Amino acid sequence: xxxxxxxxxxxxxxxxxxxxxxxxxxxxxxxxxxxxxxxxxxxxxxxxxxxxxxxxxxxxxxxxxxxxxxxxxxxxxxxxxxxxxxxxxxxxxxxxxxxxxxxxxxxxxxxxxxxxxxxxxxxxxxxxxxxxxxxxxxxxxxxxxxxxxxxxxxxxxxxxxxxxxxxxxxxxxxxxxxxxxxxxxxxxxxxxxxxxxxxxxxxxxxxxxxxxxxxxxxxxxxxxxxxxxxxxxxxxxxxxxxxxxxxxxxxxxxxxxxxx
Amino acid sequence: xxxxxxxxxxxxxxxxxxxxxxxxxxxxxxxxxxxxxxxxxxxxxxxxxxxxxxxxxxxxxxxxxxxxxxxxxxxxxxxxxxxxxxxxxxxxxxxxxxxxxxxxxxxxxxxxxxxxxxxxxxxxxxxxxxxxxxxxxxxxxxxxxxxxxxxxxxxxxxxxxxxxxxxxxxxxxxxxxxxxxxxxxxxxxxxxxxxxxxxxxxxxxxxxxxxxxxxxxxxxxxxxxxxxxxxxxxxxxxxxxxxxxxxxxxxxxxxxxxxxxxxxxxx
Numbered sequence: 001x002x003x004x005x006x007x008x009x010x011x012x013x014x015x016x017x018x019x020x021x022x023x024x025x026x027x028x029x030x031x032x033x034x035x036x037x038x039x040x041x042x043x044x045x046x047x048x049x050x051x052x053x054x055x056x057x058x059x060x061x062x063x064x065x066x067x068x069x070x071x072x073x074x075x076x077x078x079x080x081x082x083x084x085x086x087x088x089x090x091x092x093x094x095x096x097x098x099x100x101x102x103x104x105x106x107x108x109x110x111x112x113x114x115x116x117x118x119x120x121x122x123x124x125x126x127x128x129x130x131x132x133x134x135x136x137x138x139x140x141x142x143x144x145x146x147x148x149x150x151x152x153x154x155x156x157x158x159x160x161x162x163x164x165x166x167x168x169x170x171x172x173x174x175x176x177x178x179x180x181x182x183x184x185x186x187x188x189x190x191x192x193x194x195x196x197x198x199x200x201x202x203x204x205x206x207x208x209x210x211x212x213x214x215x216x217x218x219x220x221x222x223x224x225x226x227x228x229x230x231x232x233x234x235x236x237x238x239x240x241x242x243x244x245x246x247x248x249x250x251x252x253x254x255x256x257x258x259x260x
Numbered sequence: 261x262x263x264x265x266x267x268x269x270x271x272x273x274x275x276x277x278x279x280x281x282x283x284x285x286x287x288x289x290x291x292x293x294x295x296x297x298x299x300x301x302x303x304x305x306x307x308x309x310x311x312x313x314x315x316x317x318x319x320x321x322x323x324x325x326x327x328x329x330x331x332x333x334x335x336x337x338x339x340x341x342x343x344x345x346x347x348x349x350x351x352x353x354x355x356x357x358x359x360x361x362x363x364x365x366x367x368x369x370x371x372x373x374x375x376x377x378x379x380x381x382x383x384x385x386x387x388x389x390x391x392x393x394x395x396x397x398x399x400x401x402x403x404x405x406x407x408x409x410x411x412x413x414x415x416x417x418x419x420x421x422x423x424x425x426x427x428x429x430x431x432x433x434x435x436x437x438x439x440x441x442x443x444x445x446x447x448x449x450x451x452x453x454x455x456x457x458x459x460x461x462x463x464x465x466x467x468x469x470x471x472x473x474x475x476x477x478x479x480x481x482x483x484x485x486x487x488x489x490x491x492x493x494x495x496x497x498x499x500x501x502x503x504x505x506x507x508x509x510x511x512x513x514x515x516x517x518x519x520x521x522x523x524x525x526x527x
Contacts, residue, residue: 024438028445035445039454046310046459047303175284178291186295193302194295 003099007107022113029116033066037124040188051193056131057220062188063125064144064212068151069184070118076156078109082163091255101252102245105163132220139227143215143234150234151211155180157244158206164244167251183208190216210237264362268370275374282378289383293326297394313458313487316397320485321456323387323396325477330375331416332477334451335444336423338368342436345427354519361515364427365508369420376416400486407493411480414500419476421507422447428511431518452478458487472503 016022040062044055053061073080082105085091094104134140162176183206191199191213203209211234217223218230297319304315325332341364344350353360387396399405430439448454451473457465468474479496482488488496 021435021437024433024435028438028441032441032445035449035454038449042455042460042464043303045461047305050299050302051305175287178288182288182291182295186299189299189302194298198298 004103004107008110011107011110012112016112025113026116029113030120033117033120036185036188037062037120050189053190054132056128057216058189059124059128060132060216060220061190061212063121063128064147064151064216065184065187065208066121067118067125067148068155068211069180070114070121071148071152072155072159074111074114074118075152076106076109076159077111077114078105078107079156079159079163081109083166083169086166086255095252095255102160102248134219134221137227139231140219143219143227143231146231146234147211147215150238151208153238153241154206154208154211155183157238157241158183160241160244160248164247164251167255179206187212207237207240210234263358264366267363268366268373271367271370272374275371276378279378282375285375286379286382289326289329289379290386293322293383293387294390294394296322296326297390301394311458313456315393317458317482317485317487318456319394320397321481323383324481324484325453327380327383327387328376328412328481330372330379331412332419332451332481333453334419334422334426334447334473334476335440336368336372337436337440338371338427341367341427342430342440345430346434346436350519359512360519361424361512365420365424365511368423369416372416372420397485399484403490404483404486404493407490407497408480408484411483411493411497411500414497414504415476415480418472418500418504418507421504421511422472422476424511425507425514428514428518447473450474451476452481456482458482472507475500475503 040058041055044050044058049055050058082091085094085105085108094101097104158176158179162180165176183202187202187208191202191209194202199209203214214233215230218225218227300315300318300322304310304318308314344353353363356363384396390396399408426439426443429443430436433439450468450471452460452468457468457474457478460468468478475496479488479493479500483493483496
């Protein structure tokens with residue numbers, strides 16, 4: 001953990017060297033999601049609601065996922081760049097060091113520029129919370145925190161899977177973007193608007209439904225139930241990371257260097 | 261003219277080599293299309309039409325949008341050109357006995373052409389094969405189909421002209437992410453790529469009408485489904501030509517000025 005903090009410290013330092021570029025990127029990151037955000041807003045202005053979900057409820061859905069995405073992109077950026085490591089065989093260097101591979105790959109890419117996207121999702125979350133009618137109690141606050149934690153873990157899991165695929169393909173797998181950027185865009189809406197098979201897929205296979213749709217139903221008073229159960233659902237979803245880590249382990253064992 | 265045509269040909273053939281990337285790309289596009297038609301279905305509910313834009317129109321719009329993404333999507337990250345600007349190797353480019361605006365224009369155009377040609381057909385076929393009401397329908401009439409093709413290509417020329425202005429702006433901002441990202445996102449929105457223009461409130465539609473962006477995407481795609489009629493399409497073609505001329509002239513002029521004034525980066 002101390003080592004990881006050191007990694008982050010140095011990456012942070014290096015990224016803040018280019019000030020103008022840094023500010024420009026943060027601003028872009030901040031503004032970019034607003035197009036999607038504005039799109040959702042305008043569609044609601046035109047149609048009123050989507051399958052019984054109102055604008056602010058959908059904003060809530062959107063904000064949670066966008067926030068998880070921003071956090072995981074900030075920390076798990078290393079896995080995003082991992083195919084390059086395989087191609088240039090710089091992964092060899094990681095293997096000979098006496099530390100875990102996950103830690104080192106995580107430490108290779110920490111991207112503070114995502115703070116723009118993070119702030120944006122925070123703003124939307126505040127707007128959404130002020131717009132919906134929730135009587136907050138301890139359980140519900142824990143639930144919200146768990147949603148964000150769980151979602152971050154799930155996205156990180158997808159990144160790890162995407163990186164793991166590179167052990168076999170040696171190149172970046174563009175298709176995997178469906179599950180990172182695709183989810184970010186389409187999880188803005190509650191899962192019940194999609195056909196059953198999509199709902200099932202995103203509840204049990206890549207379980208991002210467990211971090212927004214299912215707990216939000218309870219949080220927004222759409223279904224009754226035990227609060228504690230729904231607060232724990234996101235954590236169950238984050239178990240998704242275990243098979244991802246396993247796949248990673250298998251990939252590392254299988255790895256044979258591509259460089260010379 | 262000869263060197264530009266052969267450059268176009270070589271670049272085009274070169275672009276056709278990236279078949280694996282194309283397969284990945286079109287899978288993504290197909291997935292995107294599916295999700296979008298479901299989202300719009302949920303919004304429309306049982307209503308057949310909203311503001312003169314029917315669900316059938318929007319499904320057609322979505323599938324064409326996904327199929328021809330390379331022809332209408334403003335965001336374009338050409339690392340070759342970007343590196344040239346930020347690392348200073350543009351100085352070599354300036355030494356060549358060709359017009360740099362035209363060379364870059366051809367490069368961007370041929371990349372989009374080869375990408376589009378590789379990717380559009382499977383998405384179109386899959387779109388047709390989708391179950392009703394999620395499927396792509398046939399064009400309104402042979403005439404609207406012909407007009408769709410013409411306006412799509414004119415739109416592509418216009419899009420590359422806009423793209424060129426974005427690249428030129430990097431000479432000033434020196435931030436590729438800022439220029440390409442920011443202008444890209446604004447342009448996409450007003451092109452009707454985030455949500456279709458007819459679903460926007462009327463004041464926003466008016467803004468779209470005076471900007472060049474919608475003529476690259478919104479306009480051709482809606483001709484196909486007959487949502488934009490034939491006479492309106494014909495006047496639109498004149499507008500497209502007008503914008504192409506204006507923006508190409510503006511781009512060529514500012515390119516000339518800026519390359520004369522610019523300080524070459526790097527050592």
